[in-house]
Amino acid sequence: MVQDREQWSSTLGFILASIGSAVGIGNIWRFPYIVGVNGGGAFLVPYVISVLLFGVPLMMLELAIGRSTGKSVVSAFQSIHRRFTFAGLIIVAVVSLILGYYLVITGWVLAYALSFIIGQPMAFDMFTDSYLPLIFFLLSGLTVFVTVRSGVRKGIERASRYLIPVLIAILLFLVAFSLTGPGALEGVRFYLLPDYSRLADPGVWTAAFGQAFFSLSVGMGILLTFGSYLRKESLFRSGIIIAAADTLIAILAGLIIFPLVFTSGLDPAAGVNLAFVTLPSAFIRIQFGMMLGALFFLMLFAAALTSAVSMLEVPVAALMDSYDCPRRRATLLVVAAIMLLGLPSALSYTALKFSVFGMPFLDLADYVFGTIGLIAAALIVAIVGGWFMNRIRICAEIGGCGWRQRVYMALIRYGVPAVLLVTLAGSLLRGAG
Numbered sequence: 001m002v003q004d005r006e007q008w009s010s011t012l013g014f015i016l017a018s019i020g021s022a023v024g025i026g027n028i029w030r031f032p033y034i035v036g037v038n039g040g041g042a043f044l045v046p047y048v049i050s051v052l053l054f055g056v057p058l059m060m061l062e063l064a065i066g067r068s069t070g071k072s073v074v075s076a077f078q079s080i081h082r083r084f085t086f087a088g089l090i091i092v093a094v095v096s097l098i099l100g101y102y103l104v105i106t107g108w109v110l111a112y113a114l115s116f117i118i119g120q121p122m123a124f125d126m127f128t129d130s131y132l133p134l135i136f137f138l139l140s141g142l143t144v145f146v147t148v149r150s151g152v153r154k155g156i157e158r159a160s161r162y163l164i165p166v167l168i169a170i171l172l173f174l175v176a177f178s179l180t181g182p183g184a185l186e187g188v189r190f191y192l193l194p195d196y197s198r199l200a201d202p203g204v205w206t207a208a209f210g211q212a213f214f215s216l217s218v219g220m221g222i223l224l225t226f227g228s229y230l231r232k233e234s235l236f237r238s239g240i241i242i243a244a245a246d247t248l249i250a251i252l253a254g255l256i257i258f259p260l261v262f263t264s265g266l267d268p269a270a271g272v273n274l275a276f277v278t279l280p281s282a283f284i285r286i287q288f289g290m291m292l293g294a295l296f297f298l299m300l301f302a303a304a305l306t307s308a309v310s311m312l313e314v315p316v317a318a319l320m321d322s323y324d325c326p327r328r329r330a331t332l333l334v335v336a337a338i339m340l341l342g343l344p345s346a347l348s349y350t351a352l353k354f355s356v357f358g359m360p361f362l363d364l365a366d367y368v369f370g371t372i373g374l375i376a377a378a379l380i381v382a383i384v385g386g387w388f389m390n391r392i393r394i395c396a397e398i399g400g401c402g403w404r405q406r407v408y409m410a411l412i413r414y415g416v417p418a419v420l421l422v423t424l425a426g427s428l429l430r431g432a433g
């Protein structure tokens, strides 16, 4: 018997779930520091261009494939042509591998939130010299398991309905607090003062492309899967709302981080250490720091959780569609597999210090799966969808075959793959260098 496919309860629910997917650790921690090291405010130019010209068209393509086939990524690709089944499986594999280490970081965030709540913030070294990160990895796995197991409406949609408004409220409160601190203006200047000469550097452009695709969660079959639970809403309008919310939240996050860092006289260029080393020590130094730290990490946890949930839905839906497996069983199987995949990353930041080529395994996973794998997956989606799916069918989903749709199709078929190839080359060079 074919089961009725679940649907979102409303357009708002779908949009909130997609914002939940897009807004993640990447917005709050990665975006601000990438802006900081890539020309400050000037970086917003290539970033907004990447989002609008490449991110949004790819988002719409994914939603269109999902809605028109009514299936998740493997079955949808299979219905475009049997030979694309394997391509669909690659995407499922990449998302699962990313989720494995994303849950490790989600666990760190949860641990930090709790440590601030009980008023005992931890040093990153001490935390990762224990086995606590492993426990928190299991806890974050358990949380996403419970959420996705409950279904599209009762799990994924409901989580975002509660968590996204809370996230935005905390964000605005922290921005207001941070901007009124002494020396805050210095931080804003460091963050946003444009250095347009940096735009001549191709590295700044590939950084913008990479960050835009990562931040919007496109090219991973997530929006494709989400699209398969959609009915009639305008994909263009939804896409723009999701992209705008994602970008705005990322920009605001920088307005929390940099003023705080400057107020406490710390180093703004800490890069990767920014969230787990620099910021906690900023919170320790300022008034109400414990409360602010707790709020900050709770916000980050909400962001990470809704992203992780959306990633988990990709393999779960694939298993349900391909084998007619009930959701509960599919979720259990997939989470068990993902915890195993994430285990080496989790262990790499414990007393065991599991490393490969002298690099913590998690850092390697972030590079191989989260950077290279993600770009490769997006390339597959753009090519299979843009070149092999019936164009009329896509147009029907995105509002007819007018000039606007022609422009999107051209962007998807030529622009997006070209940009992804350049970004791939840039990332490979950086990895080799």
Ligand code: PHE
Pocket (backbone or CB within 6 Å): 021, 022, 023, 024, 025, 026, 027, 214, 215, 216, 217, 218, 220, 222, 307, 308, 310, 311
């Ligand atoms: N977009 C999420 C973030 O900004 C991360 C993510 C990447 C989520 C890929 C899903 C897929 O953190």
